[in-house]
Amino acid sequence: MDMAVAPERLELAEAVRDYLAGTHGAEVLRRLDAGPNRDPAIWQGLVEMGLTGLLVPEAHGGLGMGLLDAALIARECGRVCLAEPLVESAFVATPWLIAQGQTDNLAAVVAGEHRPVAAHTVNGWVADGEGEPLASIDPLRRLAALPEEASDDSLLLDLGALMSAAQLVGLAEAMLDQAVDYAKIRTQFGQPVGAFQAIKHKLADVAVALEFARPVLWRAAQALDDRAASASLHVSHAKVVATDAAYLSAESAIQVHGAMGYTYEVDLHFWMKRAWAFGGAWGARAFHLARIATAVIGGAHPIGPENTFA
Amino acid sequence: MRLTYTETQQAFRAEVREWLAAHVPPAPLLTLECEEGYHQHVGWERQLASGNWGMVTWPESYGGRGLDLIEWLIFEEEYWGSGAPLRVNQNGIFLLGPTIMEYGTPEQKARFLPPMAAGEVIWAQAWSEPGAGSDMAAIKTTAYRDGDHYVINGQKTWSSRASFADWGFGLFRTEEGSQRHKGLSFILFDLDTPGITRRPIRQLHGHPGFAELFFDDVRVPVENRLAGEGEGWNVAMATAGFERGLMLRSPGRFQATARRLVELFRQHESAAVPSAREAVIRAWMDTQAYAYNTYAVAAKIMAGGKIGAEASLNKIFWSELDRAMHRTAMQLLGAAAELRHLGDGTINDWLEGYMFSLSGPIYAGSNEIQRNITAERLLGLPRVGAG
Numbered sequence: 001m002d003m004a005v006a007p008e009r010l011e012l013a014e015a016v017r018d019y020l021a022g023t024h025g026a027e028v029l030r031r032l033d034a035g036p037n038r039d040p041a042i043w044q045g046l047v048e049m050g051l052t053g054l055l056v057p058e059a060h061g062g063l064g065m066g067l068l069d070a071a072l073i074a075r076e077c078g079r080v081c082l083a084e085p086l087v088e089s090a091f092v093a094t095p096w097l098i099a100q101g102q103t104d105n106l107a108a109v110v111a112g113e114h115r116p117v118a119a120h121t122v123n124g125w126v127a128d129g130e131g132e133p134l135a136s137i138d139p140l141r142r143l144a145a146l147p148e149e150a151s152d153d154s155l156l157l158d159l160g161a162l163m164s165a166a167q168l169v170g171l172a173e174a175m176l177d178q179a180v181d182y183a184k185i186r187t188q189f190g191q192p193v194g195a196f197q198a199i200k201h202k203l204a205d206v207a208v209a210l211e212f213a214r215p216v217l218w219r220a221a222q223a224l225d226d227r228a229a230s231a232s233l234h235v236s237h238a239k240v241v242a243t244d245a246a247y248l249s250a251e252s253a254i255q256v257h258g259a260m261g262y263t264y265e266v267d268l269h270f271w272m273k274r275a276w277a278f279g280g281a282w283g284a285r286a287f288h289l290a291r292i293a294t295a296v297i298g299g300a301h302p303i304g305p306e307n308t309f310a
Numbered sequence: 311m312r313l314t315y316t317e318t319q320q321a322f323r324a325e326v327r328e329w330l331a332a333h334v335p336p337a338p339l340l341t342l343e344c345e346e347g348y349h350q351h352v353g354w355e356r357q358l359a360s361g362n363w364g365m366v367t368w369p370e371s372y373g374g375r376g377l378d379l380i381e382w383l384i385f386e387e388e389y390w391g392s393g394a395p396l397r398v399n400q401n402g403i404f405l406l407g408p409t410i411m412e413y414g415t416p417e418q419k420a421r422f423l424p425p426m427a428a429g430e431v432i433w434a435q436a437w438s439e440p441g442a443g444s445d446m447a448a449i450k451t452t453a454y455r456d457g458d459h460y461v462i463n464g465q466k467t468w469s470s471r472a473s474f475a476d477w478g479f480g481l482f483r484t485e486e487g488s489q490r491h492k493g494l495s496f497i498l499f500d501l502d503t504p505g506i507t508r509r510p511i512r513q514l515h516g517h518p519g520f521a522e523l524f525f526d527d528v529r530v531p532v533e534n535r536l537a538g539e540g541e542g543w544n545v546a547m548a549t550a551g552f553e554r555g556l557m558l559r560s561p562g563r564f565q566a567t568a569r570r571l572v573e574l575f576r577q578h579e580s581a582a583v584p585s586a587r588e589a590v591i592r593a594w595m596d597t598q599a600y601a602y603n604t605y606a607v608a609a610k611i612m613a614g615g616k617i618g619a620e621a622s623l624n625k626i627f628w629s630e631l632d633r634a635m636h637r638t639a640m641q642l643l644g645a646a647a648e649l650r651h652l653g654d655g656t657i658n659d660w661l662e663g664y665m666f667s668l669s670g671p672i673y674a675g676s677n678e679i680q681r682n683i684t685a686e687r688l689l690g691l692p693r694v695g696a697g
Contacts, residue, residue: 001319001380002312003602004609068311180689195694197678200685204626207684211623215602216595222311237595289591296594297572297587303594304569305387305562306323308601309313 001309005072005218012065013072019049020080026267032083033139033270043084047112051086055095060106067095067159071166071221078170078278081270083140085115085128091163093118096156119150122157122283126150138273158224158235160282165217165235165242169210171275172242172249176206178268179253186258193256202252209245216241230310233295236288243285246275315384322377323384329361330392338657342398343519348474351398355429364427365403368411372419373427379608383560390562401471402426402433404557406479406498409549413496413537422498434472434501436480436523437546439465444679446481447490447543451525453482453497460484460497460535462505462528470673472521473510477501481542484535494542496549498534505529514665551617553674554625556608561601564628567635567663568593574660578642589638596631600624619687622680629670629677636664 023045032039046052055070056062070091077087093116094109108114119126124146125134131144180203183194193199220238223231250272254261261268279285295301302310315323339354340347358364359373367382368374377385397403403426410422425431442448451464466472466480478501485493501508505528510518537545552558575582575590603624607617639660640647652658671677685691 001315001605002609003605004613005311176689180691183691191694192692194685194691197682200689200691201678201681203689203691204681204684207688208623208626211620212596212599212603212627215606216599218311218606219313219602222313226313228313237598241595241599289588292591292595293587296591297575303565303572305391305565305601306327308387308561308565308598308605309315 003215003219005068009069009072012069013076016049016051016073017076017079019045020076020082024080024082026270029081029083029140029267029270037083037140037142039084043086043112046084046086052090052094052112053106053110054090056098056106056110060103061110062106066221067091067162067225068218068221070095071162071217074163074166075170075173075217078167078172078274079174081140081171081174081274085142087163087167088118088127088160089115092156092159096153096159099155118156118160119147120156120160120282121146121150121152122160122287123281127281136273136277138270138277140270140274141277154232157282158232161239161288162217162220162224162235164278164282165220165238168239168242168246168275168278169213169217171271171278172206172210172213172246175246175249175253175268175271175275176203176210178271179203179206179249179256182260183256199256202255206245206249206252209241209248213238213241213245230295230301233292233301236283236291239283239288240285240292243279246279250275319380319384322381323388326363326385326388327392329363330388330394333357333361334392334394338393338659339395341515341517341662342396343513343515343517345474347517348398351395352429352432354395355397355399355432359428364429365407368407368423368427372423379556379612380605383562383605383608386560387562387565390560390566393566398471399426399429399432400558401435401475401479402431405435405549405552406433408552408557409496409545410536412548413545417533418536431477432471432475434469434475434478434521436466436469436472436478438468440467443468444676446546446675447494449481449483449494451480451482452486453484453495453530454486455484455532456529458532459529460495460532462497462499462525462530464525466523466525468511468520468673469523470520472501472508472523473518475501478523479536481546484539484542488540491543493540494546495539496536496542496545497530498536499528499530503528503530514668515662550675551621554621554680556604556611556617556621556624558674559628559632561597561604564597564600564632564635567632568597571635571639574639574642578644581644582642586638586642589634593631593635593638596627596634600628600631603627619683622675622683623688625674626671626677626680626684629667629674632670633664633667636660636667640664 050063053062054065058064074087074091097116105114117126117129125143126146128142129144134143136143183199184192186193217238220234223234253268260266296303339350342348342351364373366375366377366385369376407426410418439449439451453460453462479498481494482497483493484495505526507524509522511520513519571590571593649658686693
């Protein structure tokens, strides 16, 4: 039994974090917002880091890594509010296709030339797909009407929910950081507003929510990677707590920013809108709470102290 | 990350389960906050010790089994899953014990740890004073040197277990004229030392779960001081870390409550408000999250890491989830919530538990203080006011 995330896994995620921090700041979001929303140069950078092949077996030219590695990196994508469809393509659609035995086109996937799209009936749309466009409040989302051939497969749904949860955690962390940074520099009554307990306690609550969302996420990622019988339950758990943490972080951050937070000029809104999007995507709270209720209250899943890792 | 137990760990779990099944009292003990119940619980501590289960992580020479933190968590899971009694010696084994392990001399370890693991000496804590609650650095009780003794004068309060316990530990001002965190020392004392007066205080439930302690020229040998003179604050912070962080509230206790809450919900589902359903789901989610986090912290410590200010996040989380679970149960019980005994004559544990849960956000440093620590030390927000 080992709940620690191994240091070498963290190193890879930190390398991705450093790369994204250096190349994908808020100014990039503003540039994409003013233009076509997508940038082949950013995509190419992700391809060159090997991320499109992260979950592709080494025999097919990928890195052959697991869903925990992918979740750690999806969190980093959330942290920078990445616009490119890396997570849904490489960490949701690609492992699902591999699980279906569809491995013909993997070389093109690894090379970033073919981007599989994840279309599931639980969503009323498909992200970065073809078809009738739908407007999202998130200016960098590119949604299209759900294609007729959309799947209702449970593994695809679990992958989508897990990776949404991972991005939500990263988004929530970034919004907390933005609020903390602002609370340090904004002065009122002769001191930084972050010195007031009303602000401190609000942000401390976000820190608590995140501290106890992260291990749920890692545990769910490992369970799904193991294809554990209870994996769906743990994915639902992760999706609910990540959604709640992200909403709490977003609402706390806008409040700490005051009227500035309500403007398009402050960066916060990009992250906040993405959180709303992922909160509803791949099964909203009601869907995942119902799955948990079936298992926990319905009695299908053993609970109690002896069953921590059931 | 590996989410399965080794064969050794599984065998250990089976051994714990078997022993507990054979020894846990079939009927619940009286509350440990009353005198008769206290002595019943001391008896249980000694029975645990007879099976060598007092504190499994301690070295065998101190009455333990030399096991690691994962095995401790397995023990705790089985312990709480079996419905075993509360640990009357929790101040000793979970707070003072680890502190002695870190700061004690070899002589102190040999003197204090074995009787602690054996349940022979039950410990009370003595932190707060009438003027030093959340602001613990305002401690005024003095312990000035007189030869090879300290002479203690002053008053401690809210001293858990002190109505009946054998020994106490706390912070005292050993340097005359010292201020705040400086000049404090961590001292252990026999509660029957001449000059100590205990005044039990009735708690919400009516029993004397804590006491005031009055010190009137109480002479305590210098060798009862833990770590250096004037270093008490840092030692106390380590104890507080054990209290808020890993040890005092292991996840199994809350997971057992969550399981009982699910049972209660099933019985009352037809009359429950819709929000109760989500509250019950949340009980499972939060207790599981707490368990995962504890396993992660255990892994970190086993790899040589330490618990820092994140212990404050922990304390906020477990104390508020415990209160929320019991509040939900009170609401599910409806008109029966106020009854001290349920229809079958058993004690209304939800009511007792709800009262106890109200103390969680207050003791071990109020949650307001924990939120300040979180904001200042983890998030880096500026400090004001309290120095």
